[in-house]
Amino acid sequence: MEGIIGYGAYIPRNRIKVEEIAKVWGADAPSYKRGLMLEEKSVPSPDQDTITMSVEASKRALKRSLINPADIGAVYIGSESHPYAVKPSGTVLAEAIGATPEVHTADFEFACKAGTEGMFVALSLVKAGEVKYGLAVGADTSQGAPGDALEYSAAAGAAAFIFGRDNIIAKALETYSYTTDTPDFWRREYQYYPQHGGRFTGDPAYFKHIVGAGKGIMEKAGMKPSDFNYVIFHQPNGKFPFRVGKMLGFEREQIEPGWLVNKLGNTYSASSPLGLTASLDISEPGDKILIVSYGSGAGSDAFIFEVTERIEKVRDLAPKTRELLEKNKNYLEYGEYAKFRKKIKKAV
Amino acid sequence: MPTPSRYWREIPQRYRFEANKCKNCGIVFFPPRLICPECKKREFEETKLAEKGKILTYTIIRVPPRQFVDQAPYAVGIVELDDGVKLTAQIVDCDFEDLKIGLKVKLEFRKIFDEGEAGILCYGYKFVPE
Numbered sequence: 001m002e003g004i005i006g007y008g009a010y011i012p013r014n015r016i017k018v019e020e021i022a023k024v025w026g027a028d029a030p031s032y033k034r035g036l037m038l039e040e041k042s043v044p045s046p047d048q049d050t051i052t053m054s055v056e057a058s059k060r061a062l063k064r065s066l067i068n069p070a071d072i073g074a075v076y077i078g079s080e081s082h083p084y085a086v087k088p089s090g091t092v093l094a095e096a097i098g099a100t101p102e103v104h105t106a107d108f109e110f111a112c113k114a115g116t117e118g119m120f121v122a123l124s125l126v127k128a129g130e131v132k133y134g135l136a137v138g139a140d141t142s143q144g145a146p147g148d149a150l151e152y153s154a155a156a157g158a159a160a161f162i163f164g165r166d167n168i169i170a171k172a173l174e175t176y177s178y179t180t181d182t183p184d185f186w187r188r189e190y191q192y193y194p195q196h197g198g199r200f201t202g203d204p205a206y207f208k209h210i211v212g213a214g215k216g217i218m219e220k221a222g223m224k225p226s227d228f229n230y231v232i233f234h235q236p237n238g239k240f241p242f243r244v245g246k247m248l249g250f251e252r253e254q255i256e257p258g259w260l261v262n263k264l265g266n267t268y269s270a271s272s273p274l275g276l277t278a279s280l281d282i283s284e285p286g287d288k289i290l291i292v293s294y295g296s297g298a299g300s301d302a303f304i305f306e307v308t309e310r311i312e313k314v315r316d317l318a319p320k321t322r323e324l325l326e327k328n329k330n331y332l333e334y335g336e337y338a339k340f341r342k343k344i345k346k347a348v
Numbered sequence: 349m350p351t352p353s354r355y356w357r358e359i360p361q362r363y364r365f366e367a368n369k370c371k372n373c374g375i376v377f378f379p380p381r382l383i384c385p386e387c388k389k390r391e392f393e394e395t396k397l398a399e400k401g402k403i404l405t406y407t408i409i410r411v412p413p414r415q416f417v418d419q420a421p422y423a424v425g426i427v428e429l430d431d432g433v434k435l436t437a438q439i440v441d442c443d444f445e446d447l448k449i450g451l452k453v454k455l456e457f458r459k460i461f462d463e464g465e466a467g468i469l470c471y472g473y474k475f476v477p478e
Contacts, residue, residue, distance in 0.1 A: 095363050098364055
Protein backbone atom coordinates (compact mmCIF):
# COMPACT_ATOMS: atom_id res chain seq x y z
CA MET A 1 0.00 0.00 0.00
CA GLU A 2 1.23 3.52 -0.85
CA GLY A 3 0.83 6.64 1.23
CA ILE A 4 2.44 9.52 3.09
CA ILE A 5 5.83 8.73 4.64
CA GLY A 6 6.66 12.26 5.81
CA TYR A 7 4.98 15.66 6.10
CA GLY A 8 6.07 19.16 7.01
CA ALA A 9 4.57 22.63 7.41
CA TYR A 10 5.92 26.16 7.20
CA ILE A 11 4.21 29.41 8.22
CA PRO A 12 5.96 32.83 8.17
CA ARG A 13 6.03 34.70 11.49
CA ASN A 14 4.41 37.95 10.29
CA ARG A 15 0.71 38.58 10.84
CA ILE A 16 -1.68 41.39 10.04
CA LYS A 17 -5.03 41.76 11.77
CA VAL A 18 -8.32 42.35 9.95
CA GLU A 19 -8.70 45.61 11.95
CA GLU A 20 -5.41 46.94 10.58
CA ILE A 21 -6.47 46.42 6.95
CA ALA A 22 -10.04 47.63 7.52
CA LYS A 23 -8.73 50.85 9.15
CA VAL A 24 -6.88 51.82 5.96
CA TRP A 25 -9.83 51.24 3.63
CA GLY A 26 -12.55 52.65 5.87
CA ALA A 27 -14.19 49.25 6.15
CA ASP A 28 -16.08 47.89 9.13
CA ALA A 29 -13.71 45.39 10.77
CA PRO A 30 -16.32 43.60 12.95
CA SER A 31 -18.51 42.83 9.94
CA TYR A 32 -15.50 41.52 7.95
CA LYS A 33 -14.41 39.41 10.92
CA ARG A 34 -17.91 38.03 11.33
CA GLY A 35 -18.50 37.59 7.59
CA LEU A 36 -15.19 35.87 6.89
CA MET A 37 -14.74 34.25 10.36
CA LEU A 38 -11.19 35.54 10.18
CA GLU A 39 -9.08 37.44 12.73
CA GLU A 40 -5.65 37.74 11.14
CA LYS A 41 -3.50 36.34 8.33
CA SER A 42 0.12 35.39 7.77
CA VAL A 43 2.40 37.61 5.69
CA PRO A 44 5.75 36.60 4.17
CA SER A 45 8.89 38.63 4.90
CA PRO A 46 10.57 40.25 1.88
CA ASP A 47 13.09 37.37 1.87
CA GLN A 48 10.41 34.65 1.80
CA ASP A 49 8.55 33.33 -1.21
CA THR A 50 6.98 30.12 -2.50
CA ILE A 51 10.43 28.61 -3.06
CA THR A 52 11.90 29.36 0.38
CA MET A 53 8.79 28.15 2.21
CA SER A 54 8.68 25.00 0.05
CA VAL A 55 12.30 24.20 0.97
CA GLU A 56 11.63 24.59 4.70
CA ALA A 57 8.40 22.56 4.64
CA SER A 58 10.14 19.84 2.60
CA LYS A 59 13.10 19.66 4.99
CA ARG A 60 10.61 19.06 7.81
CA ALA A 61 8.90 16.35 5.76
CA LEU A 62 12.32 14.77 5.18
CA LYS A 63 13.02 14.77 8.92
CA ARG A 64 9.82 12.79 9.51
CA SER A 65 10.36 10.42 6.57
CA LEU A 66 13.94 9.49 7.56
CA ILE A 67 14.86 8.77 3.92
CA ASN A 68 17.83 9.71 1.77
CA PRO A 69 16.69 12.70 -0.36
CA ALA A 70 18.67 11.32 -3.31
CA ASP A 71 16.05 8.54 -3.51
CA ILE A 72 13.26 11.02 -4.27
CA GLY A 73 12.28 10.54 -7.92
CA ALA A 74 9.71 13.33 -8.31
CA VAL A 75 9.59 16.88 -6.88
CA TYR A 76 6.52 19.02 -7.48
CA ILE A 77 5.53 22.46 -6.21
CA GLY A 78 1.95 23.59 -6.68
CA SER A 79 1.45 27.35 -6.38
CA GLU A 80 -0.20 30.36 -7.97
CA SER A 81 2.71 32.53 -6.82
CA HIS A 82 5.78 30.89 -8.37
CA PRO A 83 8.47 33.60 -8.10
CA TYR A 84 9.52 33.27 -11.74
CA ALA A 85 7.16 33.49 -14.75
CA VAL A 86 9.67 31.36 -16.66
CA LYS A 87 12.05 29.15 -14.66
CA PRO A 88 10.85 26.40 -12.39
CA SER A 89 10.51 26.69 -8.61
CA GLY A 90 10.90 22.93 -8.25
CA THR A 91 14.51 22.90 -9.45
CA VAL A 92 15.56 25.13 -6.54
CA LEU A 93 13.72 22.86 -4.12
CA ALA A 94 15.15 19.66 -5.63
CA GLU A 95 18.67 21.13 -5.49
CA ALA A 96 18.28 22.48 -1.93
CA ILE A 97 17.17 19.15 -0.47
CA GLY A 98 19.74 17.14 -2.45
CA ALA A 99 17.37 15.28 -4.79
CA THR A 100 19.11 16.31 -8.04
CA PRO A 101 19.99 15.31 -10.70
CA GLU A 102 18.07 12.02 -11.06
CA VAL A 103 14.61 13.47 -10.43
CA HIS A 104 11.51 14.53 -12.35
CA THR A 105 10.50 18.08 -11.46
CA ALA A 106 7.52 20.22 -12.41
CA ASP A 107 5.61 23.24 -11.21
CA PHE A 108 1.84 23.00 -10.99
CA GLU A 109 -0.68 25.83 -11.23
CA PHE A 110 -4.43 25.61 -10.61
CA ALA A 111 -5.38 28.48 -8.30
CA CYS A 112 -5.76 27.04 -4.78
CA LYS A 113 -5.59 23.35 -5.67
CA ALA A 114 -2.13 23.27 -7.22
CA GLY A 115 -0.74 21.68 -4.04
CA THR A 116 -3.09 18.70 -4.06
CA GLU A 117 -2.46 18.30 -7.80
CA GLY A 118 1.20 17.73 -7.05
CA MET A 119 0.18 15.28 -4.30
CA PHE A 120 -2.10 13.44 -6.73
CA VAL A 121 0.65 13.04 -9.33
CA ALA A 122 3.44 12.18 -6.87
CA LEU A 123 1.25 9.52 -5.21
CA SER A 124 0.24 8.14 -8.63
CA LEU A 125 3.88 7.82 -9.73
CA VAL A 126 4.67 5.91 -6.55
CA LYS A 127 1.62 3.66 -7.14
CA ALA A 128 2.76 3.04 -10.71
CA GLY A 129 6.22 2.05 -9.50
CA GLU A 130 7.85 4.81 -11.57
CA VAL A 131 9.54 6.42 -8.56
CA LYS A 132 10.54 5.18 -5.10
CA TYR A 133 9.53 8.40 -3.37
CA GLY A 134 7.63 11.46 -4.60
CA LEU A 135 7.64 14.90 -2.93
CA ALA A 136 4.75 17.31 -3.42
CA VAL A 137 4.44 20.78 -1.93
CA GLY A 138 1.58 23.25 -1.84
CA ALA A 139 2.90 26.77 -1.22
CA ASP A 140 1.73 30.32 -1.83
CA THR A 141 2.39 33.95 -1.02
CA SER A 142 -0.88 35.15 -2.44
CA GLN A 143 -1.91 38.72 -3.08
CA GLY A 144 -5.32 40.31 -2.91
CA ALA A 145 -5.83 43.71 -4.54
CA PRO A 146 -5.62 46.55 -1.99
CA GLY A 147 -9.07 47.19 -0.52
CA ASP A 148 -10.58 44.05 -2.09
CA ALA A 149 -12.23 41.46 0.15
CA LEU A 150 -9.42 39.07 -0.81
CA GLU A 151 -6.84 41.31 0.84
CA TYR A 152 -8.20 40.32 4.27
CA SER A 153 -7.55 36.64 3.64
CA ALA A 154 -4.73 36.14 1.05
CA ALA A 155 -1.93 34.65 3.17
CA ALA A 156 1.33 32.69 2.99
CA GLY A 157 2.38 29.16 3.97
CA ALA A 158 3.58 25.80 2.69
CA ALA A 159 2.90 22.12 3.33
CA ALA A 160 5.02 19.25 1.99
CA PHE A 161 4.27 15.54 1.69
CA ILE A 162 6.56 12.67 0.73
CA PHE A 163 4.87 9.61 -0.70
CA GLY A 164 6.28 6.09 -0.73
CA ARG A 165 5.50 2.41 -0.21
CA ASP A 166 7.45 1.54 2.97
CA ASN A 167 7.26 3.02 6.45
CA ILE A 168 3.97 4.74 5.69
CA ILE A 169 2.41 7.04 8.30
CA ALA A 170 -0.89 7.47 6.40
CA LYS A 171 -2.13 4.97 3.84
CA ALA A 172 -3.76 6.53 0.76
CA LEU A 173 -7.00 4.53 0.59
CA GLU A 174 -8.67 6.45 -2.22
CA THR A 175 -8.32 9.44 -4.56
CA TYR A 176 -10.88 11.29 -6.65
CA SER A 177 -10.97 14.45 -8.78
CA TYR A 178 -13.91 16.61 -9.86
CA THR A 179 -13.27 19.28 -12.50
CA THR A 180 -15.30 21.63 -14.74
CA ASP A 181 -14.52 24.85 -16.57
CA THR A 182 -15.84 27.57 -14.23
CA PRO A 183 -14.37 31.10 -14.45
CA ASP A 184 -14.87 32.18 -10.82
CA PHE A 185 -11.38 33.60 -10.16
CA TRP A 186 -8.52 34.36 -12.52
CA ARG A 187 -5.42 36.45 -13.16
CA ARG A 188 -4.37 37.27 -16.69
CA GLU A 189 -0.74 37.34 -17.82
CA TYR A 190 1.17 40.45 -16.56
CA GLN A 191 -1.64 41.35 -14.13
CA TYR A 192 -0.48 41.83 -10.56
CA TYR A 193 -3.74 41.07 -8.76
CA PRO A 194 -6.41 38.46 -9.45
CA GLN A 195 -10.05 39.17 -10.30
CA HIS A 196 -12.98 37.19 -9.00
CA GLY A 197 -16.67 36.74 -9.63
CA GLY A 198 -17.83 37.81 -6.15
CA ARG A 199 -20.75 35.62 -5.07
CA PHE A 200 -20.22 33.48 -8.18
CA THR A 201 -17.21 31.98 -6.35
CA GLY A 202 -19.68 30.30 -3.96
CA ASP A 203 -22.45 27.96 -5.12
CA PRO A 204 -21.40 27.12 -8.72
CA ALA A 205 -17.71 27.08 -7.79
CA TYR A 206 -16.50 26.20 -4.25
CA PHE A 207 -19.61 24.37 -3.06
CA LYS A 208 -20.42 22.49 -6.26
CA HIS A 209 -16.89 21.13 -6.70
CA ILE A 210 -16.19 20.23 -3.08
CA VAL A 211 -19.59 18.56 -2.71
CA GLY A 212 -19.00 16.75 -6.03
CA ALA A 213 -15.55 15.51 -5.00
CA GLY A 214 -16.61 14.73 -1.43
CA LYS A 215 -19.63 12.67 -2.47
CA GLY A 216 -17.67 11.06 -5.31
CA ILE A 217 -14.78 9.82 -3.18
CA MET A 218 -17.02 8.52 -0.37
CA GLU A 219 -19.12 6.62 -2.92
CA LYS A 220 -15.97 5.22 -4.58
CA ALA A 221 -14.57 4.11 -1.21
CA GLY A 222 -17.92 2.90 0.16
CA MET A 223 -17.60 5.22 3.17
CA LYS A 224 -19.86 7.73 4.92
CA PRO A 225 -19.14 10.98 6.85
CA SER A 226 -19.25 9.25 10.25
CA ASP A 227 -16.38 6.94 9.18
CA PHE A 228 -13.91 9.84 9.36
CA ASN A 229 -12.11 11.22 12.39
CA TYR A 230 -10.95 14.36 10.57
CA VAL A 231 -12.03 16.18 7.43
CA ILE A 232 -10.30 19.09 5.75
CA PHE A 233 -11.84 21.31 3.09
CA HIS A 234 -10.20 24.21 1.30
CA GLN A 235 -10.33 27.27 3.57
CA PRO A 236 -10.79 30.52 1.59
CA ASN A 237 -12.47 31.99 4.68
CA GLY A 238 -13.69 30.62 7.98
CA LYS A 239 -17.31 30.04 7.02
CA PHE A 240 -17.10 28.06 3.79
CA PRO A 241 -15.50 24.87 5.23
CA PHE A 242 -18.20 24.54 7.93
CA ARG A 243 -20.99 25.24 5.44
CA VAL A 244 -19.74 22.71 2.88
CA GLY A 245 -19.10 20.24 5.72
CA LYS A 246 -22.74 20.53 6.78
CA MET A 247 -23.88 20.02 3.17
CA LEU A 248 -21.88 16.78 3.04
CA GLY A 249 -23.04 15.58 6.48
CA PHE A 250 -19.91 16.26 8.59
CA GLU A 251 -19.88 17.55 12.17
CA ARG A 252 -18.01 20.63 13.34
CA GLU A 253 -15.75 18.44 15.54
CA GLN A 254 -14.40 16.63 12.46
CA ILE A 255 -13.52 19.91 10.72
CA GLU A 256 -12.14 22.05 13.56
CA PRO A 257 -8.74 20.32 14.12
CA GLY A 258 -7.64 21.10 10.55
CA TRP A 259 -9.41 24.48 10.41
CA LEU A 260 -6.58 27.02 10.66
CA VAL A 261 -7.98 29.87 8.57
CA ASN A 262 -9.18 32.15 11.40
CA LYS A 263 -5.59 32.77 12.54
CA LEU A 264 -3.75 31.94 9.30
CA GLY A 265 -5.81 33.29 6.39
CA ASN A 266 -6.18 31.58 3.04
CA THR A 267 -2.83 30.10 2.10
CA TYR A 268 -4.18 29.11 -1.34
CA SER A 269 -2.28 26.02 -2.57
CA ALA A 270 -1.18 25.32 1.02
CA SER A 271 -4.63 25.77 2.56
CA SER A 272 -6.12 22.27 2.74
CA PRO A 273 -2.61 20.64 2.78
CA LEU A 274 -1.74 22.62 5.94
CA GLY A 275 -5.07 21.49 7.43
CA LEU A 276 -3.96 17.93 6.72
CA THR A 277 -0.62 18.47 8.51
CA ALA A 278 -2.47 19.88 11.56
CA SER A 279 -4.79 16.84 11.58
CA LEU A 280 -1.88 14.39 11.21
CA ASP A 281 -0.17 16.15 14.15
CA ILE A 282 -2.92 14.96 16.51
CA SER A 283 -4.19 11.79 14.84
CA GLU A 284 -4.06 8.27 16.28
CA PRO A 285 -3.25 5.02 14.47
CA GLY A 286 -6.35 3.83 12.58
CA ASP A 287 -7.83 7.34 12.22
CA LYS A 288 -9.34 8.11 8.82
CA ILE A 289 -8.89 11.52 7.26
CA LEU A 290 -10.69 13.05 4.26
CA ILE A 291 -9.15 16.05 2.50
CA VAL A 292 -10.89 17.91 -0.33
CA SER A 293 -9.11 20.83 -1.96
CA TYR A 294 -10.65 23.46 -4.19
CA GLY A 295 -9.04 25.46 -6.96
CA SER A 296 -10.86 28.12 -8.90
CA GLY A 297 -11.25 27.55 -12.56
CA ALA A 298 -12.39 25.01 -11.19
CA GLY A 299 -11.78 21.67 -9.55
CA SER A 300 -11.37 19.64 -6.38
CA ASP A 301 -8.97 16.81 -5.54
CA ALA A 302 -10.00 14.45 -2.75
CA PHE A 303 -7.94 11.90 -0.78
CA ILE A 304 -8.79 9.44 1.97
CA PHE A 305 -5.93 8.53 4.31
CA GLU A 306 -5.73 6.00 7.12
CA VAL A 307 -3.15 6.80 9.80
CA THR A 308 -0.74 4.01 10.79
CA GLU A 309 1.16 3.27 14.01
CA ARG A 310 4.30 4.85 12.57
CA ILE A 311 2.83 8.34 13.09
CA GLU A 312 3.74 8.08 16.76
CA LYS A 313 7.42 7.46 15.94
CA VAL A 314 7.90 10.37 13.53
CA ARG A 315 5.39 13.04 14.56
CA ASP A 316 7.76 14.81 16.98
CA LEU A 317 10.73 14.91 14.58
CA ALA A 318 9.58 18.28 13.18
CA PRO A 319 7.50 21.24 14.44
CA LYS A 320 3.73 20.83 14.61
CA THR A 321 1.53 23.11 12.53
CA ARG A 322 -0.46 24.73 15.37
CA GLU A 323 2.80 25.50 17.19
CA LEU A 324 4.03 27.29 14.06
CA LEU A 325 0.79 29.23 13.96
CA GLU A 326 1.17 30.46 17.55
CA LYS A 327 4.97 30.83 17.93
CA ASN A 328 7.15 33.96 17.50
CA LYS A 329 4.44 36.07 15.84
CA ASN A 330 5.26 39.56 14.56
CA TYR A 331 2.30 41.88 14.01
CA LEU A 332 2.66 44.31 11.12
CA GLU A 333 1.12 47.71 10.57
CA TYR A 334 -0.42 48.26 7.14
CA GLY A 335 2.57 50.37 5.99
CA GLU A 336 5.07 47.59 6.74
CA TYR A 337 2.72 45.06 5.17
CA ALA A 338 2.43 47.19 2.01
CA LYS A 339 6.25 47.42 1.84
CA PHE A 340 6.74 43.69 2.46
CA ARG A 341 4.22 42.80 -0.26
CA LYS A 342 5.66 45.34 -2.72
CA LYS A 343 2.44 47.32 -2.88
CA ILE A 344 4.35 50.63 -2.77
CA LYS A 345 5.66 52.12 -6.01
CA LYS A 346 9.28 53.18 -5.68
CA ALA A 347 11.56 55.18 -7.99
CA VAL A 348 13.46 52.81 -10.29
CA MET B 349 26.11 41.48 -8.28
CA PRO B 350 26.72 37.85 -9.16
CA THR B 351 26.25 36.72 -12.70
CA PRO B 352 23.97 33.68 -13.11
CA SER B 353 27.07 31.51 -13.64
CA ARG B 354 28.73 32.64 -10.42
CA TYR B 355 25.49 32.18 -8.48
CA TRP B 356 25.14 28.71 -10.01
CA ARG B 357 28.69 27.72 -9.01
CA GLU B 358 27.94 28.54 -5.37
CA ILE B 359 24.66 26.55 -5.21
CA PRO B 360 26.12 23.52 -3.32
CA GLN B 361 27.31 25.85 -0.55
CA ARG B 362 24.44 28.35 -0.51
CA TYR B 363 21.65 25.73 -0.76
CA ARG B 364 23.12 22.65 0.90
CA PHE B 365 25.93 23.90 3.14
CA GLU B 366 28.43 21.58 1.42
CA ALA B 367 32.01 21.87 2.61
CA ASN B 368 35.14 19.74 2.34
CA LYS B 369 37.50 18.32 4.91
CA CYS B 370 41.23 17.78 4.46
CA LYS B 371 41.90 14.04 4.74
CA ASN B 372 45.34 14.77 6.17
CA CYS B 373 44.80 17.43 8.82
CA GLY B 374 41.00 17.31 9.24
CA ILE B 375 40.36 21.04 8.71
CA VAL B 376 36.91 21.83 7.25
CA PHE B 377 36.74 24.43 4.46
CA PHE B 378 33.64 26.39 3.50
CA PRO B 379 33.56 27.02 0.60
CA PRO B 380 35.57 23.94 -0.34
CA ARG B 381 39.21 24.33 -1.36
CA LEU B 382 41.32 22.45 -3.87
CA ILE B 383 44.54 22.63 -1.84
CA CYS B 384 44.74 22.60 1.96
CA PRO B 385 46.47 25.83 3.04
CA GLU B 386 47.86 24.04 6.13
CA CYS B 387 49.41 20.86 4.74
CA LYS B 388 49.24 21.63 0.97
CA LYS B 389 47.63 18.21 0.33
CA ARG B 390 44.89 17.81 -2.30
CA GLU B 391 42.94 14.93 -0.72
CA PHE B 392 39.55 15.97 0.64
CA GLU B 393 36.33 14.30 1.68
CA GLU B 394 32.93 15.93 1.18
CA THR B 395 31.05 17.00 4.29
CA LYS B 396 28.05 19.09 5.28
CA LEU B 397 28.16 21.81 7.90
CA ALA B 398 25.96 21.57 11.00
CA GLU B 399 22.68 23.45 10.58
CA LYS B 400 22.56 24.70 14.16
CA GLY B 401 24.87 26.91 16.19
CA LYS B 402 25.09 29.99 18.40
CA ILE B 403 25.72 33.69 17.84
CA LEU B 404 29.34 34.71 18.58
CA THR B 405 28.78 38.36 17.76
CA TYR B 406 26.40 40.50 15.73
CA THR B 407 25.70 43.99 14.44
CA ILE B 408 22.70 45.85 13.07
CA ILE B 409 23.07 47.13 9.51
CA ARG B 410 21.23 50.41 9.02
CA VAL B 411 23.05 51.67 5.90
CA PRO B 412 23.03 48.62 3.64
CA PRO B 413 24.36 47.87 0.16
CA ARG B 414 21.87 48.70 -2.61
CA GLN B 415 20.39 45.18 -2.96
CA PHE B 416 19.55 45.07 0.76
CA VAL B 417 17.91 48.50 1.12
CA ASP B 418 14.38 47.10 1.51
CA GLN B 419 15.54 44.78 4.30
CA ALA B 420 17.20 47.46 6.48
CA PRO B 421 17.64 47.58 9.37
CA TYR B 422 18.75 43.96 9.66
CA ALA B 423 21.10 41.90 11.79
CA VAL B 424 24.29 40.25 10.56
CA GLY B 425 26.17 37.94 12.86
CA ILE B 426 29.04 35.52 13.12
CA VAL B 427 27.60 32.14 14.02
CA GLU B 428 29.62 29.28 15.48
CA LEU B 429 28.06 26.09 14.19
CA ASP B 430 27.78 22.99 16.37
CA ASP B 431 30.71 21.48 14.40
CA GLY B 432 32.94 24.46 15.27
CA VAL B 433 32.86 26.18 11.88
CA LYS B 434 32.27 29.94 12.08
CA LEU B 435 30.54 31.90 9.37
CA THR B 436 28.83 35.22 8.68
CA ALA B 437 25.17 35.45 7.78
CA GLN B 438 22.02 37.48 8.31
CA ILE B 439 20.01 36.70 11.44
CA VAL B 440 16.29 37.09 10.80
CA ASP B 441 12.91 36.47 12.47
CA CYS B 442 14.39 37.85 15.70
CA ASP B 443 13.48 41.20 17.29
CA PHE B 444 16.64 43.22 17.90
CA GLU B 445 16.02 43.36 21.67
CA ASP B 446 16.06 39.54 21.74
CA LEU B 447 19.41 39.25 19.90
CA LYS B 448 22.24 38.28 22.19
CA ILE B 449 25.65 36.63 22.09
CA GLY B 450 25.21 32.93 22.75
CA LEU B 451 21.65 32.83 21.32
CA LYS B 452 20.99 29.44 19.73
CA VAL B 453 20.14 29.70 16.05
CA LYS B 454 19.36 27.37 13.17
CA LEU B 455 19.74 27.66 9.43
CA GLU B 456 16.83 28.67 7.21
CA PHE B 457 16.58 28.89 3.44
CA ARG B 458 15.77 32.46 2.36
CA LYS B 459 16.03 34.80 -0.57
CA ILE B 460 19.27 36.75 -0.14
CA PHE B 461 18.48 39.38 -2.80
CA ASP B 462 17.12 39.75 -6.28
CA GLU B 463 18.76 41.47 -9.19
CA GLY B 464 16.07 44.12 -9.67
CA GLU B 465 12.69 43.40 -11.21
CA ALA B 466 14.03 41.34 -14.12
CA GLY B 467 17.20 39.60 -12.89
CA ILE B 468 17.69 36.26 -11.17
CA LEU B 469 16.58 35.53 -7.63
CA CYS B 470 19.47 34.61 -5.36
CA TYR B 471 18.70 32.15 -2.55
CA GLY B 472 20.84 30.95 0.33
CA TYR B 473 21.13 30.54 4.09
CA LYS B 474 20.25 32.85 6.93
CA PHE B 475 19.88 32.07 10.62
CA VAL B 476 16.75 32.25 12.77
CA PRO B 477 16.35 31.70 16.53
CA GLU B 478 16.10 27.97 17.31
